Amino acid sequence: MKKRVISLLMAIWTIGSCFLFSCDKEAVKTSQESAPPPTETEDTSRIYDAPVRDLGGHEFRFYVKTISAVTLATHEVWAEAYNGDKINDAVYSRNLKLEETYNCTISQSTVSDGSYITKIKDPLLAGDYVCDLLFGRADYNATLMQSNLLMDLATMENMDLSKAWYDDFSMNVITFDGKVFTAIGDGATLDDRAARLLYFNKGVVAEYAPDLDLYQTVREGKWTLDLLYEIMEGTASDLDGDGSMRVGTDRFGYIAESTADWYHVNACGVSLSVKNADGSYLIPDSPKQELVDAWAALRKVLANPLRDVKDSGTRFRSGLGTFFTCNAGTLLTMSAAPFEYGVLPMPKLNEDQDTYYTGVGGSSFCGYAIPVTASSDPEKHWQKNGFESGEEQSAYFLEAYSYYSMNILTPAFFDQVCLKQAVVDTDSQEMVILALKNKIVDPVVLFDWGSMKSLFSYCGNGGSNGGVGTEEYWDSFTSTYESRVSAARAGMESFLDSVRNAGL
DSSP states (O other), rough: OHHHHHHHHHHHHTSSOTTOSSSSSHHHHHHHSSSEEEEEEOOOGGOOOOOOOOOOOEEEEEEEEEOGGGGGGOOOSOSSSSOHHHHHHHHHHHHHHHHHHHHHEEEEEEGGGGGGGHHHHHHHHHTTOOOOOEEEEEHHHHHHHHHTOOOOOOGOOOOTTTTTTTTHHHHHHEEEEEEEEBBBTTTOOOHHEEEEEEEEEEHHHHHOOOOOHHHHHHTOOBBHHHHHHHHHHHHHHHHSSSSSTTTTTTTTEEEOTTHHHHHHHHHHOOOSSOOTTTSSSEEOSSSHHHHHHHHHHHHHHHTTTTEEEESSSHHHHTTOOOEEEEEEEGGTGGGEEEOOEEEEOBBBTTTTTOOOOEEGGGGGOEEEEEEEEGGGGOOOOOTTTTTOOOHHHHHHHHHHHHHHHHHHHHHHHIIITTTTTTOOOHHHHHHHHHHHHHHEOOOHHHHTTGGGGGGGGGGGGTTTSSSSTTTHHHHHHHHHHHHHHHHHHHHHHHHHHHHHHHTT
């Protein structure tokens, strides 16, 4: 993601439409006009120099996981035609370029999120040719990997995972013992769409604190949980004056989905696991002190009775919320809001924390994989095209596919999603880029080792699993963690054993 952000910043400076990291825009402009042009150095990580090969008309079949949420839709493998939508047209243009350059075609078969494993696993176990490439959740691909059904991408001759079109943050999270079974990067934008942002109603905040500039607060490193809570408390309002706070009628200080807890923990720079120097993971017997501290600080925010967890986007867009947290893809739908809104990174634990971190939704953390049965292609095009296997042919194509996505799809995504409101709010544009700069995913949660994911589930008022949000729940956090850690550690060890044995 850092490579994508750097590219985006370069593009923005070139356009000259805004100056992201300064309060005094005129001063920056003057200094830039007098400064010599920067020295250009060639970034070899962005160079694709593999020879173009005629792929003999092969149809590259993708098996694609779909999701119902429009903000996280995965329709980035195939597009029927140009339709004026930037992302759709970028997909169509990329595919057309690939098909014309390599003499091939691209197609996709879609499967619902819940059916991804069941529809794919049995045919692969039978050795059947299902597709050339899979696109699905990282945890689902991990399940297939544990059955030796996916190729180790780190061993593929035609792939270089150090290239800029692969996301270094994401690849580090899902690399175990040097083995990689899922490629995440510019081939799709879900790891960016699923990154968690905080939206706010500008008018409500301005009425509460006319002199408060939240953007500048972020720049100064002072955007913290305490300040969020202060504004939440100060802006919640019994609009109808009936003496009670009611969903759909009154304004809540913070409207959030029930899963907001994980993203706040991530924003505090905390994970459940500890990554060792050799790349392995450790799950402590008791929660790390920084996790305990973060949980204590989050208590007043997440268990606040003014927090609604249902229909959060609709509530916020109707003006019944000061703050709202959701993924970056929600920028696609926020134009429907009848008021001026802004975007911020999730708040830090406190001012001593150096960096703003952004959690990424595990259920939308998707990537590409190569099935072990790609060589079972009945037409054996890979033999005719000079590859040692169908899997190597898939690797060759995925590399080209990702490279062209970096140059065609990623710019369209940032233009349509991340920079959608740049004309009216360059400050929020800066905040989106800042939030995407330091993403965080906890593998314990991503792969749900020992069902540890439910440790924080439905936290806060309005939860559905009994006792959540009560004093008893919050006070039992450490004991709940300790009751689950053995299962989490066993799940992790089983997973890592599968990784070590995969491909053997």
